[in-house]
Amino acid sequence: MRAAGVREIGGLVEVFDLPEPDAPGPGEVVIEVAAAGVGNWDNIVRTGAWDVGLTPPMALGVEVAGTVVAVGSQVTDFRAGDEVLGHPLPLSHQGCWAERVVVDAGLIARKPAGVSWETAAAFPVPALTAEQVLSESLKLAENQTLLVHGAGSTTGGLAVQLAALRGARVIATAGPSSAARVTQAGAAEVLDYHDSEWPDRVRELTGGLGADAALNAVPGGSTATIAALREGGRMATITGDPPAAERGIGVTNVYVRPDATQLVELSALLGDGRLTLSVGAVLPLAEAATALEHAISGTKGGPVVLRT
Numbered sequence: 001m002r003a004a005g006v007r008e009i010g011g012l013v014e015v016f017d018l019p020e021p022d023a024p025g026p027g028e029v030v031i032e033v034a035a036a037g038v039g040n041w042d043n044i045v046r047t048g049a050w051d052v053g054l055t056p057p058m059a060l061g062v063e064v065a066g067t068v069v070a071v072g073s074q075v076t077d078f079r080a081g082d083e084v085l086g087h088p089l090p091l092s093h094q095g096c097w098a099e100r101v102v103v104d105a106g107l108i109a110r111k112p113a114g115v116s117w118e119t120a121a122a123f124p125v126p127a128l129t130a131e132q133v134l135s136e137s138l139k140l141a142e143n144q145t146l147l148v149h150g151a152g153s154t155t156g157g158l159a160v161q162l163a164a165l166r167g168a169r170v171i172a173t174a175g176p177s178s179a180a181r182v183t184q185a186g187a188a189e190v191l192d193y194h195d196s197e198w199p200d201r202v203r204e205l206t207g208g209l210g211a212d213a214a215l216n217a218v219p220g221g222s223t224a225t226i227a228a229l230r231e232g233g234r235m236a237t238i239t240g241d242p243p244a245a246e247r248g249i250g251v252t253n254v255y256v257r258p259d260a261t262q263l264v265e266l267s268a269l270l271g272d273g274r275l276t277l278s279v280g281a282v283l284p285l286a287e288a289a290t291a292l293e294h295a296i297s298g299t300k301g302g303p304v305v306l307r308t
């Protein structure tokens with residue numbers, strides 16, 4: 001089968017043939033991949049800093065949307081023909097940038113009817129990350145004020161939507177080209193992060209105190225984010241750069257994990273339109289290297305997706 005990935009850790013992304021998957025084992029399904037998400041995290045896999053269960057030569061890709069074509073024993077929730085999506089780690093056969101992928105059936109959810117393959121493929125990682133930040137790290141409650149630094153990003157934008165659905169007041173940072181989208185997502189205030197004094201503005205907007213909770217979704221953005229929090233607040237960063245603790249603020253360094261229960265609930269919100277996600281660029285599998293460059297640069301105005 002055709003796949004895109006690396007022949008060795010740290011190698012360039014190439015398109016090559018890999019062996020077809022065997023029949024699925026107990027609890028596994030084989031998915032015919034329709035689309036696969038591309039994120040800057042795939043570069044972390046490429047360079048060996050994130051072990052997703054594979055050894056080279058390996059297809060990259062940790063999020064997928066497609067159709068179940070084979071079902072292993074002990075799988076009761078899915079059958080051939082089901083349209084699904086997922087962030088199915090660890091990967092036992094190959095990554096998701098391939099024509100077919102074997103996944104643990106306990107890690108996938110049904111793709112909502114009416115949601116495109118591209119959107120479904122780009123959804124699992126950022127949606128699960130946003131959900132885990134809000135519900136587990138920040139334990140965000142109704143009426144609390146949440147700061148989302150980097151709300152123009154896919155993950156930040158979904159966090160804004162999920163927080164607004166919970167009844168939180170959201171203050172966001174975004175660039176001018178994302179401000180309208182972030183307001184539409186539910187932010188009460190959108191501050192341009194190009195003004196380095198934006199943390200002061202957050203404090204002004206919160207009666208001089210600072211936000212109750214914050215998500216940092218900007219590499220290198222943790223220090224500015226913590227400065228905008230109230231004493232004893234909570235902060236989560238998803239960019240691996242937790243700041244030194246200060247003023248009794250609880251800091252969590254979050255790494256996404258697969259969670260089918262959460263994914264089913266998030267997919268339902270996507271299906272009924274309470275969550276939205278606009279894809280930035282769609283490329284064929286043959287252009288996986290370019291797709292990864294786009295994802296790393298973060299300049300396509302939305303997530304990048306490969307179509308098989």
Ligand SMILES: NC(=O)c1ccc[n+]([C@@H]2O[C@H](COP(=O)([O-])OP(=O)(O)OC[C@H]3O[C@@H](n4cnc5c(N)ncnc54)[C@H](OP(=O)(O)O)[C@@H]3O)[C@@H](O)[C@H]2O)c1
Nearest residue numbers: 129150152153154155174175178193218238254255256298
């Ligand atoms: N730890 C985890 O498990 C996990 C999971 C998912 C993502 N992440 C990380 O979270 C970050 C966001 O990922 P993503 O895929 O959602 O990003 P993305 O969609 O590629 O975000 C790119 C957007 O971020 C905004 N941005 C760039 N520089 C900024 C700055 N200095 N201040 C504020 N906003 C800025 C820009 O939007 P505008 O300028 O248009 O506002 C840009 O369009 C990445 O570093 C990613 O690796 C981590």
